[in-house]
Amino acid sequence: MELPKPDPLRLAKKAEVARALMAQFPADAVLHREDDLIAYECDGLAAYRQSPMAVVLPRTTGEVSAAMKILHELRIPVVPWGAGTGLSGGALPLADGVTIALSRMNKILEIDYDNRCAVVQPGVTNLRITEAVQQEGYYYAPDPSSQIACSIGGNVAENSGGVHCLKYGVTTNNLLGLEVVLADGTVMRLGGKNMDDQAYDLMGVLTGSEGLLAIITEVTVRLLRKPETARAILAVFNSVEESGQGVADVIAAGMIPAGMEIMDKLAIEAVEEYAKSGYPVGAEAILLIEHDGPEVEVNHLLHQTEQVLRKAGATDIRVSQSEEERLSLWAGRKAAFPAMGRISPDYYCMDGTIPRSALAEVLGKIRELSEKYGLRVANVFHAGDGNLHPLLLYDGNVPGELEKAERMGAEILKLCVDVGGVLTGEHGVGVEKRDLMTYQFGEQDLDAMQRVKCSFDAEALLNPGKVFPVLRRCAELGQMHIHGGKLPFPDLERF
Numbered sequence: 001m002e003l004p005k006p007d008p009l010r011l012a013k014k015a016e017v018a019r020a021l022m023a024q025f026p027a028d029a030v031l032h033r034e035d036d037l038i039a040y041e042c043d044g045l046a047a048y049r050q051s052p053m054a055v056v057l058p059r060t061t062g063e064v065s066a067a068m069k070i071l072h073e074l075r076i077p078v079v080p081w082g083a084g085t086g087l088s089g090g091a092l093p094l095a096d097g098v099t100i101a102l103s104r105m106n107k108i109l110e111i112d113y114d115n116r117c118a119v120v121q122p123g124v125t126n127l128r129i130t131e132a133v134q135q136e137g138y139y140y141a142p143d144p145s146s147q148i149a150c151s152i153g154g155n156v157a158e159n160s161g162g163v164h165c166l167k168y169g170v171t172t173n174n175l176l177g178l179e180v181v182l183a184d185g186t187v188m189r190l191g192g193k194n195m196d197d198q199a200y201d202l203m204g205v206l207t208g209s210e211g212l213l214a215i216i217t218e219v220t221v222r223l224l225r226k227p228e229t230a231r232a233i234l235a236v237f238n239s240v241e242e243s244g245q246g247v248a249d250v251i252a253a254g255m256i257p258a259g260m261e262i263m264d265k266l267a268i269e270a271v272e273e274y275a276k277s278g279y280p281v282g283a284e285a286i287l288l289i290e291h292d293g294p295e296v297e298v299n300h301l302l303h304q305t306e307q308v309l310r311k312a313g314a315t316d317i318r319v320s321q322s323e324e325e326r327l328s329l330w331a332g333r334k335a336a337f338p339a340m341g342r343i344s345p346d347y348y349c350m351d352g353t354i355p356r357s358a359l360a361e362v363l364g365k366i367r368e369l370s371e372k373y374g375l376r377v378a379n380v381f382h383a384g385d386g387n388l389h390p391l392l393l394y395d396g397n398v399p400g401e402l403e404k405a406e407r408m409g410a411e412i413l414k415l416c417v418d419v420g421g422v423l424t425g426e427h428g429v430g431v432e433k434r435d436l437m438t439y440q441f442g443e444q445d446l447d448a449m450q451r452v453k454c455s456f457d458a459e460a461l462l463n464p465g466k467v468f469p470v471l472r473r474c475a476e477l478g479q480m481h482i483h484g485g486k487l488p489f490p491d492l493e494r495f
């Protein structure tokens with residue numbers, strides 16, 4: 001195979017950028033040799049890869065600010081990187097850009113039980129926050145399945161959710177304060193330990209901004225008291241549609257469980273082989289529900305839920321009898337994505353969100369699409385939130401299969417929009433759903449979002465090429481010009 005010839009102009013620019021950064025940072029904080037950059041070539045959307053010009057590994061907000069000032073002066077695009085577990089290509093590097101990786105900013109700065117909050121650097125993993133406070137009976141509620149690895153900065157940038165977000169909200173509902181560095185290196189603080197801000201909700205704007213508005217350098221999260229009791233129910237159904245009806249009926253009965261998750265037959269098989277959670281292999285669908293709170297209340301809710309689920313068609317119901325059993329039931333669900341490796345060389349994870357009432361219709365159509373494209377689909381989803389995660393199974397070594405999976409994925413996301421839903425529930429737009437944005441949003445909606453982008457980053461140096469389907473300059477708001485409609489991935493390699 002002939003290797004692509006290095007572009008001399010890029011090499012010269014790369015050398016200039018590396019020199020400028022190394023003049024300011026210790027040698028081990030700037031990676032620029034091709035071998036050292038391999039680990040940063042892709043995030044969880046591994047079908048797309050790109051080597052950046054360099055990676056900077058700051059340890060403090062001051063260092064992030066210094067790096068941003070240098071890169072702003074040189075007009076070099078910047079891609080923020082948390083832990084690289086994102087599934088939409090948001091942290092995918094740019095060939096002419098520098099990646100700023102926040103993994104060394106991994107200190108828990110303060111735990112304040114009086115104000116029920118923790119102040120942490122962005123590279124702290126989601127799970128470490130709970131681990132640091134659980135001995136005192138507290139926890140951090142949003143729990144993405146990737147929580148052992150993903151960073152809190154990445155969670156803020158993606159507004160991540162998890163299996164317990166039905167009752168406790170997603171990241172944005174559990175944040176109190178942020179410190180961020182803007183594209184020109186300015187440091188800005190928003191919120192704090194207080195419960196509410198008096199001015200515009202800029203923290204809300206930055207949450208879910210996918211690294212396009214600022215680099216998050218400190219996060220103040222809300223801590224919750226661990227509930228007195230938590231118990232999980234596993235209900236078995238003869239069809240996914242019936243399990244969806246079970247979800248609708250539980251909500252209609254006035255209950256908001258801590259979590260409600262559905263898995264279909266293929267997902268159950270893969271997970272059980274991998275995690276051994278005691279799931280009923282062969283069942284068409286299972287619904288996992290958790291209730292938490294005071295013991296008396298939980299017992300009452302469990303009883304009520306059992307009755308509702310039996311009416312909805314549950315053929316078998318198991319209630320966790322110990323904390324170990326409850327955790328084991330959830331461990332299976334949380335291992336659903338990695339478990340796909342047991343049954344398929346590759347999978348493509350979708351993330352559309354639909355109104356709960358459309359669940360049966362959409363699942364039926366996904367089945368039809370699976371037949372049309374000849375690709376198996378395992379369904380795992382946050383059923384209470386209507387957030388679907390169909391996992392399209394394919395083999396990247398078979399020519400054309402990835403493209404087939406992408407075409408099928410696009411049809412599924414359009415279907416979600418058609419029934420009144422949205423393109424993404426929690427994984428973000430990134431590069432993956434960028435070109436579908438016009439399907440959900442009109443030009444005026446996208447212009448309004450672009451104006452927000454421009455007010456933070458007028459020169460489009462922060463994570464360009466992500467989220468927006470067409471690149472625009474911000475020179476004159478209201479008279480925005482298209483950069484020839486060209487997106488900055490001319491030499492993107494796809495595997």
Ligand SMILES: Cc1cc2nc3c(=O)[nH]c(=O)nc-3n(C[C@H](O)[C@H](O)[C@H](O)COP(=O)(O)OP(=O)(O)OC[C@H]3O[C@@H](n4cnc5c(N)ncnc54)[C@H](O)[C@@H]3O)c2cc1C
Binds near residue numbers: 090146
């Ligand atoms: C097995 C698996 C299971 C998953 N389960 C869930 C789930 O249940 N729920 C869920 O919501 N997601 C889930 N994800 C997706 C992913 O883990 C989340 O999106 C997570 O928040 C990404 O965090 P990260 O630190 O890895 O960010 P990265 O992947 O490094 O970056 C994600 C985006 O955030 C930006 N970014 C990262 N750090 C910063 C920062 N400090 N400042 C500004 N921008 C930044 C990046 O530029 C990029 O656009 C899963 C992923 C995997 C692989």
